Amino acid sequence: MAEKNVSIFDIFGPIMIGPSSSHTAGIARIAYLARKIFPYPVDRARVSFYGSLAWTYRGHGSDKAAVAGLLGIMPEDERLNHSFEIAAESGFTYEIVPVYELPERYHVNTVIIELENAERRIVLRGASIGGGSILIQEINGFEVDLSGELSALLVSHHDEVGVIAIVSHILAANRINIAGTSSHRKEKGDEALLVVEVDSPVGKSIVQQIESLPPIYSVVYIPGLSN
Template sequence: MRKEKNMGLFDIIGPVMIGPSSSHTAGAARIGLAARRILGEPVKKAKITLYGSFAKTGRGHGTDRALVAGLMGCTPDDTRIRDSIHLAEEQGISIQFAFSDEDMGHPNVAKIEETGISGKSVTVVGRSLGGGRILITSIDGYDVEITGEEYSFLTRHHDVPGIVADVTAVFAKEHINITTMRLFLRNKNDEAVMIIHTDRHISKALCEEIKNTNSNIISTLSLDLI
């Protein structure tokens, strides 16, 4: 079972945002923004599937506009959220919406199947937890847990011995403190995802250096949503 952080005082007060809803608008914008940063490039097209309360009442609360704004790089306080769908059309970004009755285990869930300008594609599933907080729960079918409240570093790699040792050795050399680390595996000897939360940003250059330390590392990503 996923462990979700208890709400604090500033979560109750709420985020700086374009309204009307911290769950349906601010949280949705952060999910879209997370998806864009996971893709790592501008979005050319996206299919967005809404579940639960997002599907039933999301449009009235601006969930659709907020998700699209996030995909365009907007933060929850960006005034362009209100016109994001129109702006996406002007920029030639193709957006398709779908609505599902499937039970995703949470009332505010969105799945974003996105393609970037280079043709790269990724599928991201996220949920809005309230107060503008989010949890990314899946990337390309891998179960993950990313809140965006810490600096996050991800590797996608073959499940072989030595990956953790090679990656953490680079962090030790650069004096980067690891706060938490988790591994997500589909099947034994299959591909896996490692998520490391750190006390500071991991640069693109360091991501590339880590990738080159072991031929079994398929890709690396530094994800900053703070």
């Protein structure tokens, strides 16, 4: 994660729907990000609450917050309280599952979000780490470390020489400053995931330019959440 000045609005913020910055606002943020990372129609959604969340999600409205985020409702939007009704009206179906056993490597406030349609599927693990701040820690088996504060590119590619160099070259040519990168793979020569956090917005044409390169399978651009 890129080192960041503490802003006045980190202290006097975020604007949120209560009651808990970690169990409500943070969960809404993770779900909102999940939907940005999976910008496709969703036929099936499952939200699993681990640890502290499994025990207290209803009292904290974590379930409403998660559904709101999946519907693209921001943590500060009062529609969050009505997300179940909005989901019902729009035919969005979901499942909420409390998991009381917390795996050792999971953060104490962990949520796993699974989204799928006929062609695609994503499994994402997020942690709500306090004050509304969050970390996406796993995407489809890749261990990542994404705060969502900064805008980011998720570049899924074949694990081969030079991918990071090409991507950073394209961003540099478009005067986009890279705040941080991290590279993740399961096995050498297999599919890999490059996460690039950036300081300014990345336009569609740049995303397409990167996506058109042979070793690259897909690129997802996630606008930063910081408010």
